[in-house]
Amino acid sequence: MHxxxxxxxxxxxxxxxxxxxxxxxxxxxxxxxxxxxVMSRYxxxxxxxxxxxxxxxxxxxxxxxAAGFTQTHRGHVGTEVLESVMSPRWNRLRxxxxxxxxxxxxxxxxxxxxxxxxxxWSEGWTTDSVWxxxxxxxxxxxxxxxxxxxxxxxxxxxxxxGRGDLGRGEHAR
Numbered sequence: 001m002h003x004x005x006x007x008x009x010x011x012x013x014x015x016x017x018x019x020x021x022x023x024x025x026x027x028x029x030x031x032x033x034x035x036x037x038v039m040s041r042y043x044x045x046x047x048x049x050x051x052x053x054x055x056x057x058x059x060x061x062x063x064x065x066a067a068g069f070t071q072t073h074r075g076h077v078g079t080e081v082l083e084s085v086m087s088p089r090w091n092r093l094r095x096x097x098x099x100x101x102x103x104x105x106x107x108x109x110x111x112x113x114x115x116x117x118x119x120x121w122s123e124g125w126t127t128d129s130v131w132x133x134x135x136x137x138x139x140x141x142x143x144x145x146x147x148x149x150x151x152x153x154x155x156x157x158x159x160x161x162g163r164g165d166l167g168r169g170e171h172a173r
Contacts, residue, residue, distance in 0.1 A: 009159065012151045013072060019148060020069025026062040030055050050131040060138045064145025068152045096160050103153035110146030117143050 037051035070076055083091050117139035119125075126132040 005158070009155045012068075012148075012155050016068035016072050016148055016152055019065040019145075020072075023062040023066030023069070026058045026065070030058040030062070033058070049129060050133075053127055053129055053131060053133055057133065057138050057141075061141040061145075064142045065148065067145050068148035071149050071152045071156075092160075096157065099153055099157050099160070103150060103157060106146050106150045106153060110143055110150055113139055113146055114143040 033051060033055055037048055041047040082094060086094065117136050120134070120139050121136035125135040127135060
């Protein structure tokens with residue numbers, strides 16, 4: 001592989017590792033916010049209007065931003081039963097085919113989500129709640145996450161083809 005490709009692949013992996021950490025931190029923040037809301041609502045009798053949407057935004061961000069990290073380690077749901085009954089060659093082909101299809105799907109949805117985020121930004125969309133946060137925020141986080149996972153699929157597909165073995169069928173690196 002060319003040096004530029006190795007740099008790109010390393011950057012994608014590092015970005016996905018970083019955003020995997022960010023996703024974990026967002027889940028911790030969500031847990032703290034939910035705990036605060038529960039204590040405030042039931043013990044202080046002071047509910048908040050922002051808590052539900054805030055936590056939804058946090059969990060959407062955590063889910064999408066960490067998706068590329070999960071794919072780096074092939075942690076998404078798989079079909080291990082097929083691996084046990086198929087030959088290694090067919091498993092490599094199955095994994096490569098799945099990666100290519102996933103790449104196309106994530107890229108397509110990512111482009112559409114980024115277009116939607118731009119529309120939400122330019123038209124000033126907000127939620128219908130009293131708090132009314134801007135909707136471009138979760139849409140942009142979804143777009144960023146889809147971009148990261150698409151980049152990871154590109155790296156995995158190109159590396160599998162570059163090795164000439166159509167992927168080794170490993171579940172983790």
